[in-house]
Amino acid sequence: MCFAVTIFESREDIRCAKVVKGRSINLALSHRGRQALKHIGIEEKIVSMGIPMHARMIHSLNGKQSPIPYGKKGQYILSVDRANLNKELLSVAEAYPNTKLNFNHKLLDWSPETGAMTFHGPDGNEKEFHADLIVGCDGAFSATRKQFLRRSRFNYSQTYIPHGYLELTIPPRNGDFAMKPNFLHIWPRHTFMMIALPNLDKTFTCTLFMPFEDFEKITTGNELLGFFQKNFPDSIPLIGVDALMRDFFRLPAQALVWVTCSPYHVLDSCVLMGDAAHAMVPFYGQGMNAGFEDCIVFNEIMDQFNEDFGTSVSMRSHVNSRYFLFRKFLDNTLHFVMPKTIIPLYTMITFTRTRYRQAVIQWQWQNKVK
């Protein structure tokens, strides 16, 4: 069956944009996400533009670096550029003759009963559109989800962790990466940590995760320098003192939110996917991968039920509790910083499509019998 698909995006077409806004530029692509890309024929292309990370590289206070592999030999995750990935996905979508893209359309409201949506269009006017099925893939602060919240018996939770994040850059050194590129570099420091992921242009993007109250203590350049000298001394020459001073104070630390909800659908007219349904904190690198896997799962269910929307949408909602359990398990801890204890679980999550729930159960069992 061939569906007429219309995509509405609130931002401009990033393929033409001069400045790309948005969150972190790095994403960690793993097995679940790659499987979805394979379905639409761009796995190889995206992988070729990604940088394999075979291990974590733990930076001690004294500057010593110790690798901890992600899985077995040959298993790796990929550092991919968010903007590039978005651009490729838009081009793939646009190539389908039955798909139409609309940019600069901001969803104002929609009706579960009629499937009518109202957008604020690029010309400043309101615009109506009707769909048999609305798929809300509009992120952690989903506009689609607002309509869900107005209905009875919709369970919803948004939880901000005490940590904020802030991005810094390590430029190339002598035209090459300033650190070993095929690693996810981590500076674990108890209640806070910094990570760095490699980019194709031989820079690294560093992300500092720290409780907001600690960010608030750093208000001057001297305090900042003191903090980095004490906690991340080896990173200072890599980032550069001037760049550190400039970039740290450019933007306030950004918040990190968990979102869970249930059900994911309203009637048979709308279903939520990705961060709109289950936004996660980034420490497990699962946000994008889980969102992409949603697409595979929905596809599988649509095949199974002969592309009947009603049945597929409600079946789709039955496979959801696993995210909730996964979230409960991870909760607000920074699992990244304790890689040794979580490698078996991490391997299942990252290198297989084992259901999140099953992975957690299996891992708990392994820990018990040890």
Add this chain to the structure above:
Amino acid sequence: MCFAVTIFESREDIRCAKVVKGRSINLALSHRGRQALKHIGIEEKIVSMGIPMHARMIHSLNGKQSPIPYGKKGQYILSVDRANLNKELLSVAEAYPNTKLNFNHKLLDWSPETGAMTFHGPDGNEKEFHADLIVGCDGAFSATRKQFLRRSRFNYSQTYIPHGYLELTIPPRNGDFAMKPNFLHIWPRHTFMMIALPNLDKTFTCTLFMPFEDFEKITTGNELLGFFQKNFPDSIPLIGVDALMRDFFRLPAQALVWVTCSPYHVLDSCVLMGDAAHAMVPFYGQGMNAGFEDCIVFNEIMDQFNEDFGTSVSMRSHVNSRYFLFRKFLDNTLHFVMPKTIIPLYTMITFTRTRYRQAVIQWQWQNKVK
């Protein structure tokens, strides 16, 4: 200090209303709630219009009734009429020369930065109002709270339990109560239960709590009668077969929601109280009592900080985590149906102003050392 207080209520003045809409007509008033009423001088008046319930009365399947006291001799909770209580509170508020009541005013939006509120007024027009402090006491589905949800780092959770509720009535028999009046009657039946509270007019209001999926199984009068004959046989002659058939199908079962959020304030311009901040399921009889206690707590803090709004509002938000813990502890269980195991905790919650959190901790400790 004397504040100019303006009250906005979305409904009409129930003192003039012909038909009073709203949730359950019964409320269980206990120590926390009475303390607040004492502060405003109407404890005795409300108590005189309430019916003391000294114990639960457990109805077995075979019709046997067994009392289980609420606390020590002399300790009791009061069945009070929601509409009467609301009317008295409005009259007390109106009697203050610095207080003005506005009915039929529906909050559309407000601004945390300016304190400006927009209402849909009784004449159908929008109306602006400005306040130095907005106190949102607008219930589980608070309109005030919507503005909180638009801001970053606001933690929010709404969780519907699988149970719905439905109300039935036991009329007087020969001009008197059809069952012993000074009890909260309970028919515990594993995954569901019915309770009955006495009213001043010698009726009882019965509330059936049951999973929605079980409500959905009862679609005909015969199914209903079979269900009552099997589970609540002694209640059938009390309610009356005709009334049962009529009232059961009048309205669908209503949902029950837990709401938790944090913080309870935005800047120093708004604070949430009562169900708007921490809506609870009714099994512990704490919704109204906790809401009233919020008023005492806020009053105490205002005294302590010389009625400085900013300090008081943020201090107010520090005493909140106890509700969250209390909720976590009770979660979705029907503690009403296991009165024996919870009497020590129930006593602390109901007959004292022991902090909810402290009560739970103390009770857990008691259980350990037993």
